Amino acid sequence: MASISDAVNNRRQQPAVDDFGNADFSFAPATREKAKARLALMGVSGxxxxxxxxxxxxxxxTRFAVxxxxxxxxxxxxxxxxISFDTLQLTSFDPRNLIKALAAAAAAGYGAVLVDSLSHFWSGTDGTLEQVDKAAKERYGKNTFGGWKEGTPLQNSMVDALLSYPGHIVATMRAHTEWSLERNGNGSLEPKRIGTRPEQRRGVEYEFDVVAQMDVNNTLSVIKSRCPALHGQVVEQPDGQQLAATLLDWLNDGAAPVDPSTYIDRATAADATYDGLRALYGEVESRGLQATPMLDPATxxxxSLGDYIRTRGTALRAQ
Structure with missing residues (x-):
């Protein structure tokens, strides 16, 4: 089986021809399918x-990983x-490490993954901000705008992998802390610590189906929800399992979706051909599953599923 490195070498020797990704822009009737949770919790420490x-x-x-x-x-x-779970502890928060961790979790068959926390992959050691700074210093003459040419694709690929995980995703995010003067029960003004926005790239909360903010009193406020039953909910000391049950009722209302693992099996099959992979890519693209995280079996x-199909197909074409 050709590896990614083999394909890269072959592309240097072959004309740059890409037969993948020529989607058919035709509309079809919308259908509601069962889905997986995409939920974010943001809040200050504690x-x-x-x-x-x-x-x-x-x-x-009940079988989930952290x-x-x-x-x-x-x-x-x-x-x-x-509550029992398996855990993977990371100390380097390169966005590519999260993609690999999600791919490993998918290969192990975990039905849900908790990312605690997503903020580190933005501002932690080797996170997106450090990747931008490193690229700017090493390749763009300390030009930060140049650094984002590399940082933005890394960030986007990481978010795509989160949204394409074949199970449920719950992600926590630290919130930028600010203080507000509010009146207490005695009518006196006192400072109160509040979280204003997640410590991640601005706008990342738009990518999740449900986003909730938590305060120091352990009150959960749903600030965005595509699940009607959770819209605008404010819950003191929330029962997470009850919230999950409400969310599952909404997620499971629909037709059975296609299992991405069937596409991965076809993409990695020993007898896969160039023409077969090209057709497979079209199917995957039509289902919006290109970013499904997976482990390259050779390396x-x-x-991602889309990148793997494209790279392997290109390698087979070169042969």
């Missing part, structure tokens, strides 16, 4: 994001209320 995220993930699927960037914070809750690297 608001209960990790515990609430664990409860929601457990309610969505991608932990918080130095083992989630593991401190293991066993409480019968073990994290990649």
């Amino acid at each position: 608001s209960g994001k990790t515990w609430t995220g664990l409860r929601i993930a457990h309610g969505l699927d 991608i932990d960037t918080e130095r083992g914070a989630a593991s401190k809750y293991a066993g409480i209320n019968g 073990g690297d994290g990649t």
